[in-house]
Amino acid sequence: MSEDSRRIALVSGGSRGIGRAVVLQLVRDGFEVAFCYRSNEEAARQVEKEVAGLGGRATARRVDVTDAQAVKDWVASVEKEHGGIDAVVTSAGILRDRPLVLMGDEDWSAVIDTNLTGTYNVCRAAVFGMLKRRRGCVVNLSSASGVKGTGGQTNYSASKAGIIGFTNALAKEVGKYGIRANTVAPGLIETEMVVDLSGKALERALTVISLGRLGTADEVAGAVSYLVGAQYVTGAVLQIDGGLMV
Ligand code: NDP
Numbered sequence: 001m002s003e004d005s006r007r008i009a010l011v012s013g014g015s016r017g018i019g020r021a022v023v024l025q026l027v028r029d030g031f032e033v034a035f036c037y038r039s040n041e042e043a044a045r046q047v048e049k050e051v052a053g054l055g056g057r058a059t060a061r062r063v064d065v066t067d068a069q070a071v072k073d074w075v076a077s078v079e080k081e082h083g084g085i086d087a088v089v090t091s092a093g094i095l096r097d098r099p100l101v102l103m104g105d106e107d108w109s110a111v112i113d114t115n116l117t118g119t120y121n122v123c124r125a126a127v128f129g130m131l132k133r134r135r136g137c138v139v140n141l142s143s144a145s146g147v148k149g150t151g152g153q154t155n156y157s158a159s160k161a162g163i164i165g166f167t168n169a170l171a172k173e174v175g176k177y178g179i180r181a182n183t184v185a186p187g188l189i190e191t192e193m194v195v196d197l198s199g200k201a202l203e204r205a206l207t208v209i210s211l212g213r214l215g216t217a218d219e220v221a222g223a224v225s226y227l228v229g230a231q232y233v234t235g236a237v238l239q240i241d242g243g244l245m246v
Helices: 017-028 041-053 069-082 105-133 144-148 152-175 199-207 215-227
Strands: 007-012 031-038 058-062 087-090 134-139 180-186 236-238
Touching: 007 017, 007 069, 007 105, 017 031, 017 041, 017 215, 031 041, 031 069, 041 144, 058 087, 058 236, 069 105, 087 105, 087 144, 087 215, 105 152, 105 180, 134 215, 144 152, 144 180, 144 236, 152 180, 152 236, 180 215, 215 236
Parallel strands: 007 031, 007 087, 031 058, 087 134, 134 180, 180 236
Antiparallel strands: none
16 A cells, blocks of 8 residues: 555554454554553553554554543654544543442543543544544544443443534534544443453343344444445444344
């Protein structure tokens, strides 16, 4: 692929789970990928190696998405190296589940800061360059919890509902400049984030999923890949949940 035709994607939280699957899928789609992680360096280096095994290139950098300056520096260095960013996918996210009456202020802030403000920080830093180049797209990871609300997850549901509002507003704001913004709202996906779900809780969850199984990170990555390529889709919320919300 020539230097001019190479497309660049930026992925937050690309070291594990859905973000990792997105990195690998976008590389298969012909992107060179810059991704960030918070602390798990070993997992990040492993993703770089897997990408090299596919004949592609992905570069990991330790960047906490809650740190606006670190995100700005990361985005600026990717833009400087590659000349611009064609696609942004925000997958960095955490859970701190508790009933509201037991929720600590720190549980609330950590989830809002990482999931919602982290998404803002990445988009705020990357969209400016897209506006200048009059092209690009954003795919933000929300959740079924953000569409419907889930008991025990007021912090998480608020952050994920916020991401839907944020992304739809962004789609309206930047569409006239040729930039698209969409949301993916996964249901229950088999990653380390839901590793604690087992036994009765898992059985209960499966009864409300029409397809009767958890989803895979690759299935979510396929949806992200679709939205990155779908030139006439913007402001969409694509539910990848096996019928959880039917
Ligand atoms: P994982 O816990 O498997 O992976 C989370 C990723 O985010 C890791 O790469 C982690 O880095 C990174 N990360 C976390 N906090 C930060 C931070 N402050 N700065 C930079 N990177 C960070 O999560 P999933 O893959 O399961 O989830 C990915 C996204 O999808 C999240 O936004 C989640 O809310 C959403 N989602 C997940 C669902 C599921 O069932 N799994 C369902 C619906 C939505 P590190 O490896 O260094 O820790």
